[in-house]
Each structure stands twice: as C-alpha cells, then as structure tokens.
Amino acid sequence: MASSSRCALFFFFLEVAVAIALLLPSGHARVCPPCGSTEVPYPLSTADGCGDPDYKISRIARARETVADPTTRLSLLEAWSSVQVFLFGVDKIKLWSLTWRIVCGLGGALVVAAAGLFAYRRQQRIRQARERLAKEREEILNANNSSGRTAKNFSGRELRRATANFSRDNLLGAGGYGEVYRGVLADGTVVAVKCAKLGNTKSTDQVLNEVRVLSQVNHRSLVRLLGCCVDLEQPLMVYEFIPNGTLADHLHGALSRPPLPWRQRLAIAHQTAEGIAYLHSSAVPPIYHRDIKSSNILLDERLRGKVSDFGLSRLAEQGLSHVSTCAQGTLGYLDPEYYRNYQLTDKSDVYSFGVVLLELLTSQRAIDFGRGADDVNLAGHVQRAADEERLMDVVDQALQGGATRLERDTMKALGLLALGCLEERRQNRPSMKEVAEEIEYIMNIEAGNAGLKDLES
Structure with a gap:
C-alpha cells in the first residue's frame, strides 16, 4: 500500500513536470483509466507488462491529437522501479534536453510551491503579531481606567482614507512625539490624527498614555478625544480639529x-x-x-x-x-x-x-x-x-x-x-x-x- 502511494506521488509530480516541460495546454494532462494498482497519468502509457511489480512505462506523446499511430510515440522509459534509474531509448541529445526540461519543470514547481508556502506563513505570522499587538495595546488603554469610558476604535483603513494615506499636504505639525495630520472622516467630520513615531517605543507609549488619560476627562478647556487606532504598527489618536494653531x-x-x-x-x-x-x-x-x-x-x-x-x-x-x-x-x-x-x-x-x-x-x-x-x-x-x-x-x-x-x-x-x-x-x-x-x-x-x-x- 505504501509502495502504491509512493508511486502515485511520483507520477503526480512527474505529470506536473512533463506538463511544464512540454508546454502542454491547460487541462491536457489527464489521468488514464486505472492500470494495475496505480494510475498512470496521460500522456504516459504502459507497456504490455502492466500489473507487474515493476511498472513498464514505454511511451510519451506531446499531444494525443497529433499522434495517429501509437507506435510512433517517443519511447521515454523502458523500465522503472524503486531502485532503478530511468532508462531511455532515444537520441542522447534529445534525451538530455528533455530530461533537463523535466527536471527544471519539477524544480520550478517545487520552488513556486515553497515560495507560496513561505509567503502564506509569513503573512499569517504578521497578522497574528498585529492581533497580539492590538490586544496588548487595548489592555494598556484599559488599565487604571476608573471611569469605565473607552475611546472609539478606528480602523487603520478608515484613517488612511481620512488623511489621503497620510499625505504631506495634510501635515499639521511634527515634534518629538511624531506627526499630526488633518483628516476628514466618512461623515464629513474634520479631525486631527496624531501618529507616534514609527519604531519609537517611547513615542508609542506617550500616545497610548494620552489616549488613556483623555478617555477619563471631559472639559471645555481640554482638547476632546474622539478615538484611537491600535491595529497599525504605530498607534494613532483622533481628536477634534482645532483650526487656529497654538x-x-x-x-x-x-x-x-x-x-x-x-x-x-x-x-x-x-x-x-x-x-x-x-x-x-x-x-x-x-x-x-x-x-x-x-x-x-x-x-x-x-x-x-x-x-x-x-x-x-x-x-x-x-x-x-x-x-x-x-x-x-x-x-x-x-x-x-x-x-x-x-x-x-x-x-x-x-x-x-x-x-x-x-x-x-x-x-x-x-x-x-x-x-x-x-x-x-x-x-x-x-x-x-x-x-x-x-x-x-x-x-x-x-x-x-x-x-x-x-x-x-x-x-x-x-x-x-x-x-x-x-x-x-x-x-x-x-x-x-x-x-x-x-x-x-x-x-x-x-x-x-x-x-x-x-x-x-
């Protein structure tokens, strides 16, 4: 059973490699009816000894439609087993050319698969890290908050749209803490968006502290906090827009x-x-x-x-x-x-x-x-x-x-x-x-x- 599974896996990768190497159109490499205890993928065909422990794979064609006489098919493999190498009965130059195309195709498929898996895992780790960071920041904001009030949580996408992706044209000012941008929310409210300095832990802590403090106060002579955003690499705070400077x-x-x-x-x-x-x-x-x-x-x-x-x-x-x-x-x-x-x-x-x-x-x-x-x-x-x-x-x-x-x-x-x-x-x-x-x-x-x-x- 294990040998059969290994054979099936081998032919799967061989089918992919052949399709790439021979530039077969999409859907052309189909699976033939079962032969013995394994399925031989088209365009491979078996010899008369199909069913023996050593499967005899004898012929390969670029396209079924272009081969009228099965006897004219190119002889690809004379014999194969778990301990034998491929034996070819064709011109050596053509043989090596085809072999390298198959090997390169198989290698390319593996590289693409590995790169895709790496990219997927990397994005997954980034997403998990952002979720952990956002959760940690929310816990910091809620710590020592005796009033029970919390700031509205804006999404990063919402604030990027409000500030035209933090365009320099909307920059109101900058300092040791980071930068402040003018923004317009979807409902037309004009706001000021304060960003901590990217990569500056001290600046990030100051913004989080400001959100925590302003969540607890309400006075006409204190700037009014509208909300914050904690799901980006640097936290943002959103407060009322004050138009006449300092x-x-x-x-x-x-x-x-x-x-x-x-x-x-x-x-x-x-x-x-x-x-x-x-x-x-x-x-x-x-x-x-x-x-x-x-x-x-x-x-x-x-x-x-x-x-x-x-x-x-x-x-x-x-x-x-x-x-x-x-x-x-x-x-x-x-x-x-x-x-x-x-x-x-x-x-x-x-x-x-x-x-x-x-x-x-x-x-x-x-x-x-x-x-x-x-x-x-x-x-x-x-x-x-x-x-x-x-x-x-x-x-x-x-x-x-x-x-x-x-x-x-x-x-x-x-x-x-x-x-x-x-x-x-x-x-x-x-x-x-x-x-x-x-x-x-x-x-x-x-x-x-x-x-x-x-x-x-």
Missing part, C-alpha cells in the same frame, strides 16, 4: 501679527487655568499634565484656549503627596524642585503655567538666547526686572500702547500672579484652582462681569 504661534510665531489684544490674552489664561484646575481637582484620580507650555495650548475658531498633548501626563497615586518619576518636560517650563527631587506634584504644573503667563505678558519665548547670557530663561529675566521694580518694562509694548491705567494695573497684577506661580518652593505656590479664581478676578476688574460673560460664552 498660543505660541500667536505670541511669537507665524500668527503673532497682529498681536492678540490684552482682553483676549486674559481670557485664554483663564480658560487654560480652568482646564488644568479640572485635571488637578475634579479628575479621579487627579492628573498631572507635566508639559504645560504655550505650544500645547490650542486655539479654536473663537480663539478659546484648550490644553492638549497629554503624552507625559501621570495619574496621581492615592494617599501620596507626589509621584516619584524622572523629570520630564520642556526646558524653560520645568519646575526646578521637580527637576532636583524627582517628585511630581500639581505644583509642577503651576510652575509651568506661570511661565505661560509671562509669555502672555511679554510675547517672548520661554528660552531665548538672543536676550543675553543672564536673561536666556524668561522666568529669570522677568524675576530680575521685578526685583529691580521695573516689571512693566518687560511687558509687551504693543499691549501698553494705548492701554488705560486700569489695563496696565491688570497687566501688573497678572505679572505678580505669574511670579507667585514661579516660587522656588512649591509650598509657596498657589493651587491651579486659586490661580483660575485670581485671573477671573483680574478680568472682572478689567472688563466687568458683562465683559467676562461675553468672552466665556
């Missing part, structure tokens, strides 16, 4: 002319402070942003401020006054006490926000080597001016020109509040809730309650 763009970037009016700056400061205060006081557990800066404050169509980029954010630990972690953030905004002690608290965000307030007052960058060696750091630059009782000298002259005395008083008040946020010891800094209340008080002085309602509506 606060940094409007203070000292491409959108800084004309300058933002003072009342608008106060409103942005108040909106941002309320968003951060929500993270510290209303979120459960509290959230420390860890990277508050003007380039992470987005402005919507009405120039209302929204805090974004939660990639470095950390959740507060219950019963602990701080989170022990390596200092991360942006130079010029980084809390010096956090940098020294590796103790992250809500007051670390307060310090960073104090620098943002100084940017709103001065329209200058947090770090600027053009200011001179002693004034590179904006916080130190303004603190030195305040110590010398010339705080108003560093306030943007474009704001002071035409300003009323009351407006200049509110500028000074905001400057003093900013310096309070920058106190060396964190115990001496106000909370973000207190900062938001103080800014609201300054706005009431400057514009009255009616003006405040108009700005916040």
Whole structure:
C-alpha cells in the first residue's frame, strides 16, 4: 500500500513536470483509466507488462491529437522501479534536453510551491503579531481606567482614507512625539490624527498614555478625544480639529501679527487655568499634565484656549503627596524642585503655567538666547526686572500702547500672579484652582462681569 502511494506521488509530480516541460495546454494532462494498482497519468502509457511489480512505462506523446499511430510515440522509459534509474531509448541529445526540461519543470514547481508556502506563513505570522499587538495595546488603554469610558476604535483603513494615506499636504505639525495630520472622516467630520513615531517605543507609549488619560476627562478647556487606532504598527489618536494653531504661534510665531489684544490674552489664561484646575481637582484620580507650555495650548475658531498633548501626563497615586518619576518636560517650563527631587506634584504644573503667563505678558519665548547670557530663561529675566521694580518694562509694548491705567494695573497684577506661580518652593505656590479664581478676578476688574460673560460664552 505504501509502495502504491509512493508511486502515485511520483507520477503526480512527474505529470506536473512533463506538463511544464512540454508546454502542454491547460487541462491536457489527464489521468488514464486505472492500470494495475496505480494510475498512470496521460500522456504516459504502459507497456504490455502492466500489473507487474515493476511498472513498464514505454511511451510519451506531446499531444494525443497529433499522434495517429501509437507506435510512433517517443519511447521515454523502458523500465522503472524503486531502485532503478530511468532508462531511455532515444537520441542522447534529445534525451538530455528533455530530461533537463523535466527536471527544471519539477524544480520550478517545487520552488513556486515553497515560495507560496513561505509567503502564506509569513503573512499569517504578521497578522497574528498585529492581533497580539492590538490586544496588548487595548489592555494598556484599559488599565487604571476608573471611569469605565473607552475611546472609539478606528480602523487603520478608515484613517488612511481620512488623511489621503497620510499625505504631506495634510501635515499639521511634527515634534518629538511624531506627526499630526488633518483628516476628514466618512461623515464629513474634520479631525486631527496624531501618529507616534514609527519604531519609537517611547513615542508609542506617550500616545497610548494620552489616549488613556483623555478617555477619563471631559472639559471645555481640554482638547476632546474622539478615538484611537491600535491595529497599525504605530498607534494613532483622533481628536477634534482645532483650526487656529497654538498660543505660541500667536505670541511669537507665524500668527503673532497682529498681536492678540490684552482682553483676549486674559481670557485664554483663564480658560487654560480652568482646564488644568479640572485635571488637578475634579479628575479621579487627579492628573498631572507635566508639559504645560504655550505650544500645547490650542486655539479654536473663537480663539478659546484648550490644553492638549497629554503624552507625559501621570495619574496621581492615592494617599501620596507626589509621584516619584524622572523629570520630564520642556526646558524653560520645568519646575526646578521637580527637576532636583524627582517628585511630581500639581505644583509642577503651576510652575509651568506661570511661565505661560509671562509669555502672555511679554510675547517672548520661554528660552531665548538672543536676550543675553543672564536673561536666556524668561522666568529669570522677568524675576530680575521685578526685583529691580521695573516689571512693566518687560511687558509687551504693543499691549501698553494705548492701554488705560486700569489695563496696565491688570497687566501688573497678572505679572505678580505669574511670579507667585514661579516660587522656588512649591509650598509657596498657589493651587491651579486659586490661580483660575485670581485671573477671573483680574478680568472682572478689567472688563466687568458683562465683559467676562461675553468672552466665556
């Protein structure tokens, strides 16, 4: 039985090889009626001794239709057995030519089969790896999510279509985390799609962390998360599209002319402070942003401020006054006490926000080597001016020109509040809730309650 199976397998491969070598048309190599205990594939025919233990295969033709007389068929094999080689009775040149064509055909068939099997197994491994990766990322996103809310899961195909396959024409910006693209979903919703850097594990972790944090919060002054995608090699997050760039763009970037009016700056400061205060006081557990800066404050169509980029954010630990972690953030905004002690608290965000307030007052960058060696750091630059009782000298002259005395008083008040946020010891800094209340008080002085309602509506 085993011998019969081996014979059948041999003739199967021989049939394939002959079909390739002789260029037979599709369907031409058919199976003849059973002969003995095996089936001999056409165009092979057996000799009179068919049925003997050693099968006699004597003739081969290129096509049944072209051979009128069976005796004219080319004699291919005189005898074959499990221990014998093929014996041919034809011209040696023709014999070797035909032999090599058969061997090459058989080899080619095996190579094609092996390549197909390899490609299939490789695609299977890639698909399984992607499924495992997506599952692991979903578990990461659901970990420590006390709110029970989860982000909508977009497919990679859906986001490729929305961004025109991540066309450079749709690129909104890029940074250490990766890139942000403008996209349009199938229902017409305009979104921003944030991509982690390909192959950068740290960037990937930051995007996953941002999705996890934003899934737990909901405030008008925080950028709104719409969903995420975890089935591609780099994870993506999808959030509301904010059309007017960042606060940094409007203070000292491409959108800084004309300058933002003072009342608008106060409103942005108040909106941002309320968003951060929500993270510290209303979120459960509290959230420390860890990277508050003007380039992470987005402005919507009405120039209302929204805090974004939660990639470095950390959740507060219950019963602990701080989170022990390596200092991360942006130079010029980084809390010096956090940098020294590796103790992250809500007051670390307060310090960073104090620098943002100084940017709103001065329209200058947090770090600027053009200011001179002693004034590179904006916080130190303004603190030195305040110590010398010339705080108003560093306030943007474009704001002071035409300003009323009351407006200049509110500028000074905001400057003093900013310096309070920058106190060396964190115990001496106000909370973000207190900062938001103080800014609201300054706005009431400057514009009255009616003006405040108009700005916040």
